[in-house]
Amino acid sequence: MKKILIISDGEVAEHFINRVIDTYTSENIYYVVQPKHKIYKNINASRFKFYEFDPTSLYKLANLLKMEFAQAIVVMDNPLDTEHTIKNIRSIKKQLRIIVLNKWNLKNEDQNVVLINSNEILSSRLLNYLPNVPVIAQNVGMGEGEIMEVLVPFGSSFVYKHIGVIEQKEWRIVAIYRNKKLIMPSRRRMIQPNDLLLLVGDPVVLKSVYIAIKRELGQFPEPFGSNLYLYLDMDLINFKTTEKLVSRTIFAHKKLGHNLIIRIVNPNNIDLIWKIKEFRDETVIIDIDYDGINQKKNFFNDIKKYHVGLVIVPNEIFDDYNMRTTLYEAHVPVLKIANKVLSSVKDASIILGDNRDLEKISSTIFDISAQMHLNIELYNYINEHQEAKEQVIEHYYNLSTIFSKNIKIIKDSENPIKKLKNKNDFIQILPFTKKLTKKKIYSLLSTDSERLYHKLDDNHQIFIPVQI
Structure with a gap:
């Protein structure tokens, strides 16, 4: 059995000991030191030993430290008493791991002294109750966001989806909490409104998943990106219909909002370029590539640079095998505009x-x-x-x-x-x-x-x- 030394003083310490009493384990024996005797209920006498003395007294503490402890936990109300107690323990036990509740930003360079900042714990806990803020496991795993809880809102894009159809690359849904009950996920399990999902995965990926779960209607092209991008390769497009194509793109831009980037590559028709430039305004950006080198690489760079969420192309560009493959590899939606009025679509x-x-x-x-x-x-x-x-x-x-x-x-x-x-x-x-x-x-x-x-x-x- 492992012997655990607990040095306690104050309300938080009393609450902590009550929690320890309620947490059953047959592997630990607790030696509790407190300046004043406290009465605790439901104590297992074989697991708890209580001592009443001032832990800042080296003489009194030294007698107890003749035993071999696996760990010491210090929860006290006074910063000076806390520091003296740490020094007393360290003077006798050079390598004992000491866990200290730190309410006062105490500093300690000892690698075997772990300072638990109470302000950080409280603020993190309060943060968990804010809407639209991911709940990240702080004391499990690396604590870097690889374990996350997400509450599924009523209008979420994940509601009523079967888990089996959700792409889970570098992340997983490992548990579902519904009506305060744990449900193990399966491919046929359907996600319900107000389900609490427990996610595990790459922290960067989980941030994107969190955004996707919280996304509601009216935000497209999110979560793919935020802006619209018309791609015009003048070696492929039909000049006669291009002006109408741009007008229809402007219509989609006004319906969906966000900025529109018009990228022109292989520019070889000056008159047409000038007509396209007439559409330029605060939300419409004209970007012309005069070099014509590394077009595929430049396209992918544009997707990132402009945070593109919807690529717009005419029929003849999507019809091109190489261009269609490039569009697929970009992993963003594609609007292929035909030679028809877009505003009449119902x-x-x-x-x-x-x-x-x-x-x-x-x-x-x-x-x-x-x-x-x-x-x-x-x-x-x-x-x-x-x-x-x-x-x-x-x-x-x-x-x-x-x-x-x-x-x-x-x-x-x-x-x-x-x-x-x-x-x-x-x-x-x-x-x-x-x-x-x-x-x-x-x-x-x-x-x-x-x-x-x-x-x-x-x-x-x-x-x-x-x-x-």
């Missing part, structure tokens, strides 16, 4: 597939539809397997209740791509996964509606990454 159309990726991007879909005042339509092709689709539909119904936004489920035996080809006032939203980077020729015999996105090329489309 519906956000989603074709259900046989996977759960649409559940991963659901909150972003609701956010976009809310900001652009779009109705949400889910197309369910009933000739395909239904189990995964029904779970996604259930998830979207739950979110529609939270966000007070109606959704329309269209069940039909007719292929939804054919159905949408006859529709004009919609924008298609779909997950931006690696399979979309493959060349079109490989999708000709595919029945995957996502790989056949190019069948609806004549319409506006938004591609959303399934992970940030």
Whole structure:
């Protein structure tokens, strides 16, 4: 058994001893020194030995220190008494680890003296009750933010998501507390409003996860970034439609807010550049790359530099295989603008597939539809397997209740791509996964509606990454 020396004086010390009494362990024996005798209830006499004397007296303390202690804990009300007690212990026990409650910013260079700052503890505890501030474990692990508690708000993007569809790269949901009960997470477990999630992972990653959990509607393109970015490669674009393309981009910019950066590369049409420059104002930045060197590297640098959350491109740029791959690798949403009026779009159309990726991007879909005042339509092709689709539909119904936004489920035996080809006032939203980077020729015999996105090329489309 380990012998623990506790030197106590004052209200905090009394409270601490009561907590120790309530904390059962058969491995420790506690030797408690106090200047005045205190009465404690429910004491296990085999585990607690009490002594009444002044611990600043070296003579009296020395007799007790003839025993071998594993650790000493000093909790006292007077700074001078605390310092004298530490000196007395150290004069006899040169290497004994001493834990000291420090209320007065005491200093001690001894490596085996641990000063616990009471002001830091209290302020950290109070900080935990502030809204929108992550709760980080202070006394577990490294205490650097690798363990975090997050309360899921009612309008969170994580509400009603199955844990299995949440990308957990370099972090994990290790426990859920719901109605003061511990629930172990599983892939099919659904997150509820007011759940308290216990997260473990890289501290930097957890900060981003915290922001994502707390994010509510009206903040897109967050959490991917904050600004819009129109990419114009003049070697690829159609000059005749570019001016209308920029006008439609300005419309999206006004709907979504934030700054708009128009990046022009391979500039080779001076008249068109001057027309584009007419759109410049306080929130619209024109950035022209005259060098044309390391365009892919410059693109990724722009994503970071401008904190881009939505890239906007015309059809012909997204149609380019290399450019499409670059857009995918950027891990930000892409708005592909077609040669149609954007302001006439009324519906956000989603074709259900046989996977759960649409559940991963659901909150972003609701956010976009809310900001652009779009109705949400889910197309369910009933000739395909239904189990995964029904779970996604259930998830979207739950979110529609939270966000007070109606959704329309269209069940039909007719292929939804054919159905949408006859529709004009919609924008298609779909997950931006690696399979979309493959060349079109490989999708000709595919029945995957996502790989056949190019069948609806004549319409506006938004591609959303399934992970940030």
